[in-house]
Amino acid sequence: MLPALIGISGHEVGAEEAAAILRLQPAGFILFSRNVDSVDQVRALTQTLRKLCRHHPVIAVDQEGGRVVRTASLGLNLPSPASLARCGGFNGIVELGAVTALALRYLGVNMNFAPVLDICHDPSASNALPGRCWGDNAQDVIARGGVYSANLRRGGVQSCGKHFPGMGRAQADPHFNLPVIDLDERELFKTDLLPFLALCPELSSIMSAHIMLPQIDPDYPATLSKRVIGTLLRDRLDFTGVVFTDDLCMGAIAGQYAPDEAALLSLRAGCDLPLICHDPLPWLDGLASRLDGLNAYEREDSAKRVEKLTDNMSFPLREDRALWDACLRRADDLCRLAEEDADEGLPDSPVQKY
Numbered sequence: 001m002l003p004a005l006i007g008i009s010g011h012e013v014g015a016e017e018a019a020a021i022l023r024l025q026p027a028g029f030i031l032f033s034r035n036v037d038s039v040d041q042v043r044a045l046t047q048t049l050r051k052l053c054r055h056h057p058v059i060a061v062d063q064e065g066g067r068v069v070r071t072a073s074l075g076l077n078l079p080s081p082a083s084l085a086r087c088g089g090f091n092g093i094v095e096l097g098a099v100t101a102l103a104l105r106y107l108g109v110n111m112n113f114a115p116v117l118d119i120c121h122d123p124s125a126s127n128a129l130p131g132r133c134w135g136d137n138a139q140d141v142i143a144r145g146g147v148y149s150a151n152l153r154r155g156g157v158q159s160c161g162k163h164f165p166g167m168g169r170a171q172a173d174p175h176f177n178l179p180v181i182d183l184d185e186r187e188l189f190k191t192d193l194l195p196f197l198a199l200c201p202e203l204s205s206i207m208s209a210h211i212m213l214p215q216i217d218p219d220y221p222a223t224l225s226k227r228v229i230g231t232l233l234r235d236r237l238d239f240t241g242v243v244f245t246d247d248l249c250m251g252a253i254a255g256q257y258a259p260d261e262a263a264l265l266s267l268r269a270g271c272d273l274p275l276i277c278h279d280p281l282p283w284l285d286g287l288a289s290r291l292d293g294l295n296a297y298e299r300e301d302s303a304k305r306v307e308k309l310t311d312n313m314s315f316p317l318r319e320d321r322a323l324w325d326a327c328l329r330r331a332d333d334l335c336r337l338a339e340e341d342a343d344e345g346l347p348d349s350p351v352q353k354y
Contacts, residue, residue, distance in 0.1 A: 001055055002026045002288055003302065004263060005244065007277035011037045013048050020281055021052045024288055027273050027306055028058025031109065032354040033070050039107065039324055042074075046108025046316065056310045058273070060111040060160075063100055066131045067352035076103055076331050079338035080131045081116065081148070085140065090147050092337055097148045099334065101155020103327040108316040111158040113207060113244070115145035117195040119168040127170040127179060128349035138194035146199055156314035161199055163209035163246060164233060165222060166192025174210035174252035175350045184215040185232065197237055204309050205242040206233065208271060210252035220269070223253065224262060229270035242309045243270060247277040260286035267294055272302045277354075 002024045008017060008031065029049050036042055046059050061070050066080020078100065084092045104112060119141055120133035134144035149159040165188055170179030189197070196206065208223040216232070217225040223245045233239050248254065248262040257265065260283040263274035276283055291299070317323060 001303070001306075002284065003267060003273055003291070003299075003306070004280075004284070004287060005030050005058060005060060005273050005275045005277075006280040006284070007032065008035055008045070008049070009279075011035060011041055012045060013052070016281060018052060020284060021049070024284055025054060026057070026284070027055075027310075028060060028111075030060045030062075030113075030275060030277055031070060032061075032277070033073065034354070036070055036073050039074055039321075042107045043316065043319070050108070056313060058111050058310060058313070059109050060113055061104065061109050062113045062351075062354070063104060063109075064114045064116060064132055065096060065100070067346065067349075068132060070354075071103065071107075076328055077335055078331055079335050081134045081144070082120070082131045083338035084334075085134055085144055087338055090144070092334060093144055093147045094151050095330065095334055097151025098155050099327055099330045101152050101157040102317075102323065103331070104157050105155065105314055106317045106324055106327065109157070110313040110315075111160065111205075112152055113160045113162060114152070115148050115159060115161060116163070117141055117145050117161045117199065118163055118166055118209075119192055119195070121168045122171075125171055126173055126349070127167065128173045128175060128351045129168060129170075130346045132351075133168065138191055138198075141195045142198045145195060146202070149199065149203065158204055158309065158313060160205040160207050160244060161196060161203045162207035163211075164196055164206050164243075165209065165213075165228060166196070167209040167211055168192060170211055173349050174246070174250050176251040178210060178212050178221055178252040178255070180212045180214065182214060185236075188213075193237075196233075200237050200239050200241075203239075203241055204312065205244060206239060207244045207246055208266070210246050210250055220265070221253065223248075223271070224257070224265040224269050226269045229266075234270050240305070242272045242305050245271050245274040247275045249276060249278040258286075259283040260290065263287045264290045264293075267291075267302070272305055
């Protein structure tokens, strides 16, 4: 199995993509809006991806709500975490997790890259986070993000906390540039790390942040840093679950590293599954050819973590359009609940366009 999650180019798996998947057996896939046309088409796509794999693959999506919704073309929209948080109470958060899980399982998706556990320190920052955070302080993020995450899992979809070790202070969008956050470990433990510290015991996976922390590692971004992933996350927080990278095709990383090189560095740092989301095929053989250079014991440990994660992943729900229609109604009710507090005037970012 190739330790990577890859993107698919369109509504169907192309012949070249299918051949590469059969040959290299990537651990899983991530879907974007470009892969979504109709309910039946998405169900067929996820079924094809499962059939091409000799293992139970991760089939993931970013479905946070608000401006990060990949199912808009299917008529299913969801309110943002920030708008639900402003409404007060936890009933809406519970329902968001439940409806999201039901919809994703119906489509054949078994993992949602959420909740965002970053703290919104600056709601006007151009760092791709405004509207996506559960609060402006650690306690609110822990409480709300924890409830949302638990209800995703209760509905049969794995959750993933992101972006470790906290990207809320960034002033640049990592889709374009590498943000620099000049905090040391002690300062991170006072605020930004707290949601991860609190929720680590219940999270089966975490996604790394594309940020530079020069006081912790002056040489590598967090995603590629053994000091951040291996020491801070694995050793200090004692996290034993799967670590995904954020997309290695984002400008913060791709501006300096080719995707196969970045993927190898992330694996050496302690990540388990790097993401190559856009045009991955030119880089997969290069990554596969470099794996023998990794420590054999660390590779085995990583493979066991991935296997434990996928063993607990659900299979799609049976075809029943009444289930999907119920999702649409419940999602509409949630959007009406948050309508008066709808997010407006947020800084633009590619995260909402994928």
